[in-house]
Amino acid sequence: MKLTDSDQDLVAEVEELSGENLYACFQCGKCSASCPFTDEMDELPNQLIRRVQIGDRRILQSKTPWVCASCLSCEVECPKGNDIPAIMEAVREITLRSNVDETDLRDLDTRGLPEIALVSNFRKKTG
Numbered sequence: 255m256k257l258t259d260s261d262q263d264l265v266a267e268v269e270e271l272s273g274e275n276l277y278a279c280f281q282c283g284k285c286s287a288s289c290p291f292t293d294e295m296d297e298l299p300n301q302l303i304r305r306v307q308i309g310d311r312r313i314l315q316s317k318t319p320w321v322c323a324s325c326l327s328c329e330v331e332c333p334k335g336n337d338i339p340a341i342m343e344a345v346r347e348i349t350l351r352s353n354v355d356e357t358d359l360r361d362l363d364t365r366g367l368p369e370i371a372l373v374s375n376f377r378k379k380t381g
């Protein structure tokens with residue numbers, strides 16, 4: 255399957271943010287078998303990785319990265335030593351960045367807010 259530029263952008267973004275080689279994953283499924291939170295996920299961890307491998311941006315709507323608790327069970331079981339929580343974190347960051355709404359603060363009277371509120375909103379919105 256040939257990846258488009260947009261597909262390849264997603265692969266490159268996730269690899270850069272996570273520091274992982276996505277194509278090291280060969281879909282054995284051990285990560286998903288060891289994950290204690292799959293009941294709450296709409297994509298199993300190995301399915302999420304597969305979608306990222308093919309550059310499927312619909313993954314940015316998935317609940318799975320937000321359910322992941324970074325418990326590391328999957329990483330311990332992965333025969334390739336993939337840092338799956340880092341991949342989940344990268345997908346979360348890309349999702350947040352793609353949803354940045356610059357009007358959030360522009361329309362708000364921020365004079366009475368503590369600085370920390372502004373800093374945390376900025377972090378949340380920019381990943």
Ligand code: SF4
Pocket residue numbers: 278279280281282283284285286299300303331332333334335336338
């Ligand atoms: S355990 Fe590792 S190699 Fe197997 S599917 Fe999960 S990430 Fe891929």
Ligand code: SF4
Pocket residue numbers: 285288289290291299321322323324325326327328329338339342
């Ligand atoms: S780190 Fe995330 S994906 Fe991996 S086992 Fe824990 S909850 Fe599941």
